Structures are given as C-alpha cells and as structure tokens.
Amino acid sequence: MKVKYVKIENFRNLESCQINLSPGINILLGENAQGKSNFLEAIEFLATAKTMRANHDSELIKWKEKKASVEICLIANNNEDILKIELKQTGESQNQSKGRLQKTIKINDVVQPSARALMGRLIPVSFTSYDMNLLRGGPKYRRDWLDMILLKVSPGFFEIESNYEKVVSQRNRLLKTLFERGRVSVADQDELVVWDKQLCLLAGKIIKKRIQLIDQLLPIAKNYQNKLSNESEELSVNYLFKMRESKDLSGQSDDTDNLDSEISLSTKDKFSKEELLLLDEIEIAKSMFKLLKDYRFEEIRRKQSLIGPHRDDIVFYLNDAEAATFGSQGQQRSIVLALKLAELEYLTDKFGESPVLLLDDVLAELDTKRQKLLIESVNTDKQTIITTTHLSHFSDDYLSQAHLLNVNKGQIKRTKEEMATTS
Ligand SMILES: Nc1ncnc2c1ncn2[C@@H]1O[C@H](COP(=O)(O)OP(=O)(O)OP(=O)(O)O)[C@@H](O)[C@H]1O
Ligand SMILES: [Mg+2]
Numbered sequence: 001m002k003v004k005y006v007k008i009e010n011f012r013n014l015e016s017c018q019i020n021l022s023p024g025i026n027i028l029l030g031e032n033a034q035g036k037s038n039f040l041e042a043i044e045f046l047a048t049a050k051t052m053r054a055n056h057d058s059e060l061i062k063w064k065e066k067k068a069s070v071e072i073c074l075i076a077n078n079n080e081d082i083l084k085i086e087l088k089q090t091g092e093s094q095n096q097s098k099g100r101l102q103k104t105i106k107i108n109d110v111v112q113p114s115a116r117a118l119m120g121r122l123i124p125v126s127f128t129s130y131d132m133n134l135l136r137g138g139p140k141y142r143r144d145w146l147d148m149i150l151l152k153v154s155p156g157f158f159e160i161e162s163n164y165e166k167v168v169s170q171r172n173r174l175l176k177t178l179f180e181r182g183r184v185s186v187a188d189q190d191e192l193v194v195w196d197k198q199l200c201l202l203a204g205k206i207i208k209k210r211i212q213l214i215d216q217l218l219p220i221a222k223n224y225q226n227k228l229s230n231e232s233e234e235l236s237v238n239y240l241f242k243m244r245e246s247k248d249l250s251g252q253s254d255d256t257d258n259l260d261s262e263i264s265l266s267t268k269d270k271f272s273k274e275e276l277l278l279l280d281e282i283e284i285a286k287s288m289f290k291l292l293k294d295y296r297f298e299e300i301r302r303k304q305s306l307i308g309p310h311r312d313d314i315v316f317y318l319n320d321a322e323a324a325t326f327g328s329q330g331q332q333r334s335i336v337l338a339l340k341l342a343e344l345e346y347l348t349d350k351f352g353e354s355p356v357l358l359l360d361d362v363l364a365e366l367d368t369k370r371q372k373l374l375i376e377s378v379n380t381d382k383q384t385i386i387t388t389t390h391l392s393h394f395s396d397d398y399l400s401q402a403h404l405l406n407v408n409k410g411q412i413k414r415t416k417e418e419m420a421t422t423s
Helices: 036-048 129-136 139-153 157-181 186-228 273-278 281-294 296-302 329-351 368-378 396-401
Strands: 002-009 017-020 025-029 067-076 079-089 101-107 124-128 235-241 261-264 313-318 356-360 384-388 403-408 411-414
Touching: 002 036, 017 411, 025 036, 025 396, 036 067, 036 079, 036 124, 036 139, 036 356, 036 384, 124 129, 124 329, 129 139, 129 329, 139 157, 139 186, 139 313, 139 329, 157 186, 157 296, 186 235, 186 281, 186 313, 186 329, 186 368, 281 296, 313 329, 329 368, 356 368
Parallel strands: 025 384, 025 403, 124 356, 356 384
Antiparallel strands: 002 017, 002 067, 067 079, 079 101, 235 261, 235 313, 403 411
16 A cells, blocks of 8 residues: 655644655655654554554644644555544643544545544554563553554454443543542442443453454564574563552552463463463453452542553563563564564555555664664565655665655655655
C-alpha cells in the first residue's frame, strides 16, 4: 500500500500543506524540533485515529488554534481512498486539554459514524526511539503496542476496546459513589455484579486476542533475535494478568507477587503454549470474575477497577532472564528491533500487501549490524518515510533512489521538483 499525498492543517507545529510522496523511499531532512516526527505522527493518526505520543487528541491541534485536520490519499488493494480526520475544539476553556473536542472521520468526503471505519485501511509500521519503551517503559507501552496491532488486523477490536474503556470508567464511578457513601447495600452488590460480568466478558476477549497475537508474533521475533545474537539468545514472553501497586489484603505481608495471577506464554513455565491457547475467553472471564470478588472492598477503598487488561503487562526474557532488568543496552535494542520486525512481517503476511514504513531517526541509533538487518528487511517494494537530521547515514546508492523533503520550523518543502506541492 502507498500513501500518495498527505494534506495537513494545524497539526502540531506543521504549516498547512499538501505533500506528495514517492511510492518508494522518502527522506524528511531537518534539524531537531522542526516537525519531522509530527509529520509521521499525522500519517499514523489515520491508521487507528490514535497516536502513541498524544495522551489526548487536543494535543494534536496547533497551539492557539481551534481545529486541525489530516488527510491522506491511500492506494491499497487497487483502490484509491481519501481518509481524513478533523479535530475541532468546542469548549470555552483556555486550557486545550480541558475543552470539548469533536472528532470527525471522513472517507472519500463522507462522514463516518465512528473511527471504526478507518481500521484496517492504512497499515503503518513505525520504528522510533520511542520503541525502546517496549522494554524500558511502563506496562502501558507494551499493552498499547499489542492493542494498536490488534486495531489494525481485527476491526472488531475497536468496539471491544472502547466498550471495555466505558465499562471501566462507569464501574469506577460506581466504586467512588460507594466509597463516599461508606456502605454497600445488597442492591449495590447486585449492581456491581452486573458491571463485573460486563467487565470480565470484555476483558476475556481482550486478553485472549492479545495472547493469540503474542503467540503469532513470538516465533517471528525469536527468529530475528537469533539472527541478531548469532543464535545464542532465546527470546520468550510472559503475559501477566496482574494486580499492581497493591498491598496484601490480609494485611500480613507486603508481598505483591502473591497478587499476580500469571498467564504464561512460555513453554518453560507453568502452562504450555498449547494449554494456554486452549483457554477460551469465557474461562479467562470466569477467573477474573472470581478475582474481582476477592478484591471487592479493596477496589471500593481505592475507587478504581484494579484488575483487568488495563492493568496487565507483558514481560520479555532472554535465555530466561528478564530482559528489562538484566539485558544489556545492545540486547534490549535487539529485542525491540526483533519485535518491530516481527510486527512488520506479521502485518505484511496478514494483509498480503506491504505496510507503509515510518522510520523516525532510528538508523542513527543502531549499530551497523542492526542497521543492515533493518534496511534488508524494509528495502523491497515498501513505501518508506524516513526522518533524519543528517544524510550521512545513507549510502549514495540509497540517496539516489530517495525523494528528499526539507522540514524547517513546521514547513515542509520539496528538495526535488517532482516531490511536493504546497497549497
Ligand atoms: N500542538 C502543538 N502545537 C505547536 N507545536 C507543537 C505542538 N505539539 C508539539 N509541538 C512542537 O513541535 C516541534 C517539533 O516536534 P517534532 O517532534 O516533530 O520534532 P522533530 O523534527 O522530530 O525533532 P527531533 O529531531 O528532535 O526528533 C516541537 O518543538 C514541539 O514542541
Ligand atoms: Mg523527532
């Protein structure tokens, strides 16, 4: 698939423009803080209507402006479609993040009932320094990584995820009310059970989908990890269905490990992969339902839902040692690269078309061996958009095939005549 052009208005620091892209290699060249990553983020936004960088969509609107939009022309499956997201601040608040935000999705100029219409159309795979958070960051980075892939391959996941988020927030509201009231009646218990059931059924679906995805990504990632480590390092993964930051409820000890109910994806651990994959979403939901009963009063005391996929984590191991804790910097970089290359290979297989590659200043961070593996893996017929501060990372041969764009203070300009038209 290819992005033919990108049209931007008031997205982050970018000036309004329409940029035509080459179906091959595109290089965005610019100094720090000029808008290179913002341009890639704008493209990624059209894949899932979310971005990994923004906590709230209002952050995407240019400061002091009230609205923003991104539009792309996408060529995929021999079709040409115009995908567009418009953001409009409607609240009176001076503080952008506190105002109300209207988000409109358009496909070929037709307003869509929800962002779901975008799912499974544009499939980008990005490589950024931000990816190191997959190992070094908090659990949210790892959950978001899996969920972003699931949104792309499984359009129904959008509803499951958004319903789950709604149930969590409504359930949290009820927990808060019960806490403030200071007592829990039988009717309250019944109401909580209704929410619990909804929560667990959706949680079972999310966890099951995540586990299936890990199971598909892991063999591919293992293969890359083998290549990068000369066959000496075995990558494995655990999915932790986890209670975090919690005290022992009996008050006897402070051992948080006791509270972790662990679902393992490693053949070396308690469950075999086969056993795990046989565990269906209802069984997962049931085990969570039991756990919720045990944590009823702790959840009320904390006024929040403490168990479920919004709290889970994924842990990576190299030769059975936890990679985030024991891995060297180089090993951690290799794992991240192996995981991202696995994502790329998986999505390419799944769609029978190559995703659009967004490489955000990553070559500079990789040593020659990893650079080589990355370039070999992407250097086929894939459309690639690379940002960089220097052209010195690229060979003359690579540069001769590339279309160059200059990014300066939010302005993107062609450096070759055929590359761009600025509106
Ligand atoms: N909503 C916004 N409105 C205006 N400017 C913004 C907004 N959000 C971010 N910026 C600014 O955009 C600028 C460019 O950010 P970007 O991450 O694209 O830089 P970059 O060119 O990728 O730089 P680097 O090479 O350091 O990664 C930053 O200075 C940032 O403060
Ligand atoms: Mg950047």
